[in-house]
Amino acid sequence: MKWTITDDCAGRPQSLKLSSLVLAPLLLTATLHCGDGTMSPLPHGGGTGPEEVGATPLAAACTPGSSGNPFVSGWYADPDMKIYNGVYWVYPTYSAPYDAQTHLDAFSSPDLITWTKHSKVLDKANVSWATRAIWAPSPIFRNNTYYLYFGANDIQSDGQLGGIGVAKSNNPAGPYVDAIGRPLISKFINGAQPIDQNIFIDDDGQAYLYYGGWGHCNIVKVNSDMISLDNASFKEITPSGYVEGALMFKRNGKYYLMWSEGGWTGPDYRVSYAVASSPLGPFPKAGTILSQNAAIGTGSGHNTVVNVPGTDDWYIFYHRRPLGETDGNHRVLSYDRMYFNSDGTIKPVEMTSQDNFCDGNALGWTSYGATWTVSNGRYVNQQQPDAKALLNTNYSALSLEADVTPGASGDAGLIFRVSSPGAGLDAYKGYYAGVAAGSDRVVLGRANGGAWTELASAAATIDANVTYHLAVVANGDRISVYLNRSTVPTLTATDATYASGAVGVRAHDSAAAFDNVSASKPPGAIFYADGGYGGLGISLNAGNYTLAQLNAAGIPNDWMSSLRVPAGWTVQVYQNNDFAGTMWKFTADTPLLPAEANDQMSSVKISAQ
Structure with a gap:
């Protein structure tokens, strides 16, 4: 071999x-x-x-970003990071009510996969003037010293004590202590609230601080001592749409300014960016690259980026709010791969919902009916009549896959469009596709709170303790199941009982193991029956679709109320068949169509970038 x-x-x-x-x-x-x-x-x-078909497939490598989000436990937000001596250090806000935000933790990793928590690297006890709302730390190393810039007290006027401070330490894990005994910036300059600071040192050695809330962004030169400012250099550089969360980085001689837009507790929080030839700008908005994802998380924003040394691999670190969370402070740290186009512009970031368990944990998973553990890089369960584990997701149209290793009895596989999970046998509403070593078959079915309906099954040689690649594509009411990466589905069924829900894994009377779980939306534009990306979702690739072709794809006449449009794509919705009547053009995700266009689609043209 x-x-x-x-x-x-x-x-x-x-x-x-x-x-x-x-x-x-x-x-x-x-x-x-x-x-x-x-x-x-x-x-x-x-x-x-x-790779022998039917035998254990080769598992995916342990690579950054493949072990799932959140990547650390706890409520955190506003991450910034640096690489110190080959180790990645992330410094976030401890996300809690302002009066409880009195310290900062940090997390370190040698590989962007496994993380170590460092508690209270900065505490208000070491900052005489800070009493609350300590947030948005920004780290840097210079003068043989580790510096940490932070905001404190959330001041609302010049008459209050607080603003942006700077602390220092001889260790990246702290403890950091106040470097000057007072705020570094304590006043509103150019209308900018002194918060959300980001420190950047250019190639010529000049340090800059980018900061600002209340819709204003400033830049100021930082002196070489890193604890004083060139007060004559304050300049407003606010780009269009700026709200908060400034970030500066440099790539191939270009300066990238990122910021957050929208409300941090609202559904419109997002990250946009600009590119300039100078650290001082100007910074014309180039686009939005990170938005909330109704299938994975909301409130995504206030980011940083990191470049893996010696490569052109970049990752964006940010916070987001798990689905269903209503507490504004319940935010988690996440990161995903970030790609550049050949002209230096940034491709929109795709949030991921995956886990290969290389980090040794199952953060983000909720188990039902059994004890689940991570062992040898796989997610395993104790044999129980019905063991389920779900990711907090809400997919309609989806592609779901995993490596599944069934035990000698029962069956094991994937569950999707799940709601109302419980601990009893089939005590959930949703679909299940699995493999059974005891009966040598692949099965697809529907559970309804204890009632089980088999939708399709097929004979297949399934051996116990051998790993099989199982994949499901659910698009509208069409469900296909694939075994061992076959291009032809092993099972197909048509069922529209459940329109959307969570994804996960399940073992029925089997001690099974799972690896390389990954869920994503199918390629193309996705059309939804209801507003807010609700109801059944159906994905269509680029092309022109008459009413007959829409019906063949599972889309009834005058049915669509919201849609998701991939970046760079254009969707032209026509009121009548054969591309006649009023036309509405969409170039971005639209959670609710205008009243005049709602439920009016009889033909559509979809063009890709």
């Missing part, structure tokens, strides 16, 4: 350590040991090699 090792050390010296060799089927577990002391785990199989 021939194996090709993929270099994941970014050009660093490396050696290969074989940590285990398991037969039947053959699996090779390997780790690249890089010369700078870091380790880069390779996929099971040691790289790329033959």
Whole structure:
């Protein structure tokens, strides 16, 4: 057997350590040991090699961003980060009522996968003038010192004590202590509330502080001592739509200013950006790259970015609010991959809903009916009559996949469009697709609070303790199940009982294991029966669709009330068949169509970028 090792050390010296060799089927577990002391785990199989259909597929590599969000536990927001001595350090706001926001924690990671918490790196006890609302820390290292810029007290006028402070430490984990005994910026300048500071040092050594709330953004030069300002250099640089959360970074000689728009507790919180040739701007808005996702999370914003050294791999770190949370302070830390176009513009970020359990935890999962644990990089359950675990999601049209390892009895697989989960057998409403080693079959069915309806099944050789790749595509009322990456569905069914709900995994009377769980919306524009992306959702690829073609895709006449439009796409909705009558054009997600267009689609043209 021939194996090709993929270099994941970014050009660093490396050696290969074989940590285990398991037969039947053959699996090779390997780790690249890089010369700078870091380790880069390779996929099971040691790289790329033959994969026997029906046998254990090669597991995905442990790569940043693939182990699920949130990446740490607890309520946190407003992350900023730096890399110190090869270690990634994230400094967020402790998200609580303002009077309880009296300290800052930090999290460190050698690989963007596993994280260590450092409690109370800054506490109000070490800042004489700070009493509450300590937030939005921004770290930097200079002068052989670690600095942390922060806001405190949420002042509403110049007559109040507070604003932006600076603390210092000889360790990135703190403790940080007030560096000057007073706020660094304590007044409203150019209308900007002194909050949400971001420190940036340019290639020429000049340091800048970007900051501001209340819809105004300022820049000011920071002196080389990092604890005083060039007071003559204050300049307003507010871009269109700016509310708060300024961030500056540099790539390929271009300066990128990011900021948050909308209300931090509202449904319109989002991240936009501008590009300039100077750190001073001007900063004309280039677009919005991160918005809430009704299937995954809301209130996404106040971000930072990080570039993996030696690569052009970039990640955006931000906070978002789990679905169903109504407390504004219940925010969690998340991150996703960020990509650039060839012209330097940024592609819209896709929030992810996935977990390969490489981080050794199951944050974001809620279990029912059994004890679930992460063991050897897989999500496993104790054998019970019905064991379920759900991700807090709400998908209608979706693509869901996972590596499933069933036990000797019962069956195991994926659940989707789930609501009302419970601990009893089939005590949920939703769909299930699974494999059964005991009966050698693949099954698709519908549960309704204890009642089970089989929608389709097929015979297949399913062995106990062997891993199978299982995938489900649900688009409108059409459901397809795929086994071992076949391009032809193993099962198909038509059922519209459940329009949307959570995704997850399930084992019925089986001690099963799951890995590489991933949920996403299908490609294309998605049309929904109800406003707010509610009701049944049906995805359509680029093309022109007459009424007959819409009906064939499962979309009735005069049915659509909201839609999601991929970035760069255009959807032209026509009131009548054959692209006649009034036309409405949509180039972005629209949670509710204008009254005159609601339930008026009889034909549509969809064009991709």
